[in-house]
Structures are given as structure tokens and as C-alpha cells.
Amino acid sequence: MSENKGCNCCGDIVDLTIISNDTNKCPICKQEGKKVKNVTVRHLVKDEYETSVDSSNYSICMNENCDTVYYSENNKVQFSKEQIKVSIWFKKEADPRYACYCSKVTIDQVKEAVKDKGAQKMKDVLAITGAMRNSNCEIKNPLGVCCHEAIQQAIDEALAE
Ligand SMILES: [Zn+2]
Structure with missing residues (x-):
């Protein structure tokens, strides 16, 4: 990286x-x-x-x-x-596991968009799930960074499964 x-x-x-x-x-x-x-x-x-x-x-x-x-x-x-107020997605037994904390879209929803709804790219996933619509990552995401990377990782995983 x-x-x-x-x-x-x-x-x-x-x-x-x-x-x-x-x-x-x-x-x-x-x-x-x-x-x-x-x-x-x-x-x-x-x-x-x-x-x-x-x-x-x-x-x-x-x-x-x-x-x-x-x-x-x-x-x-x-x-x-x-x-902590939110579950930390990469910690064991996290539930729910959010990919996008701002719009409350889970990793499972991202994967579902890829597997069941034919999304291939980031823009398809964002359109289907509504992720990153209300971005306020600095105070919503536990890392304080944009959720773009976590969503891309979920897409890559779903495409490989
Ligand atoms: Zn530690």
C-alpha cells in the first residue's frame, strides 16, 4: 500500500x-x-x-x-x-460489520450487490447500496478515513468467492 x-x-x-x-x-x-x-x-x-x-x-x-x-x-x-459506540468491522465477532459507517451499509450488503445484483465496480455498488451518500467519515468511521477502501476490499472478496 x-x-x-x-x-x-x-x-x-x-x-x-x-x-x-x-x-x-x-x-x-x-x-x-x-x-x-x-x-x-x-x-x-x-x-x-x-x-x-x-x-x-x-x-x-x-x-x-x-x-x-x-x-x-x-x-x-x-x-x-x-x-465504543459502533462495532469495529475488522474485530472478531463484530456485528454489524459496516463497510460504510456514514450510510450504514454493511460488508454483506456490498457483497450481495456484487453476487446477486451484478455489480462489478465501485459505482455500481454505490448506486445499489447507497453507500457513501452521506459521507462524514472523520467522525463516523472508526479509522476516521473514507470507507472507499473497505468497500473496494469487500467487492474484491465477493468477486473472488
Ligand atoms: Zn491490540
Whole structure:
């Protein structure tokens, strides 16, 4: 993933290269996480935990088997799956598994569009499912980035199945 395609579906160019250079490790499973914006964490933790979000930088643990979701740079603050408002699609037993959090379209709906409704390309899937219609990825998507990549991955998987 060295190519930076960016994405302007949110009216905002997302710089995907920030993510791949990160070396911040999850305090629990010690795997490398991805950086997320403070504003994303602030919006996605349950209301009762909002005051626990300090002003530091946060990362998200990408390990599907780890219950930790967000952790601060100094590891002082951590949030587990149960403390987040939405299910994190790549974590084990996530339900529902959203590909697009803004328009609440699941990975299964994307796959269904490909397998049962003949969608082949991104634009077909978006037309059928309504994904990315109300984009507000910075505060709706747990990674704070555009869901374009997750949708494309689901399309590729469905085409290969
Ligand atoms: Zn972890």
C-alpha cells in the first residue's frame, strides 16, 4: 500500500500515506496500530467516556483478536470494544460489520450487490447500496478515513468467492 490514491468522496482529500509509516504499538497485544485523529476518538467513544479522552494523539489496534480499540500515544488512556459506540468491522465477532459507517451499509450488503445484483465496480455498488451518500467519515468511521477502501476490499472478496 505505497500508492497514495487519496479520495475526495468526503469533499476532503485523505492522505493514506500517514497510516503506513506508523510504528505505534498496541499496549495490550503489541501489534502495530494505525494513527487516528483525536476528533474521531472523541466522537466514537460512548458518551460516558468522552471526558476520558485527553488531548494526545491516538492509534487504533488493527488486531482482530484484540479487544483494545483506541489507545493514546503515551498508553495512558485505552478504550476497549465495549467502550465504543459502533462495532469495529475488522474485530472478531463484530456485528454489524459496516463497510460504510456514514450510510450504514454493511460488508454483506456490498457483497450481495456484487453476487446477486451484478455489480462489478465501485459505482455500481454505490448506486445499489447507497453507500457513501452521506459521507462524514472523520467522525463516523472508526479509522476516521473514507470507507472507499473497505468497500473496494469487500467487492474484491465477493468477486473472488
Ligand atoms: Zn491490540
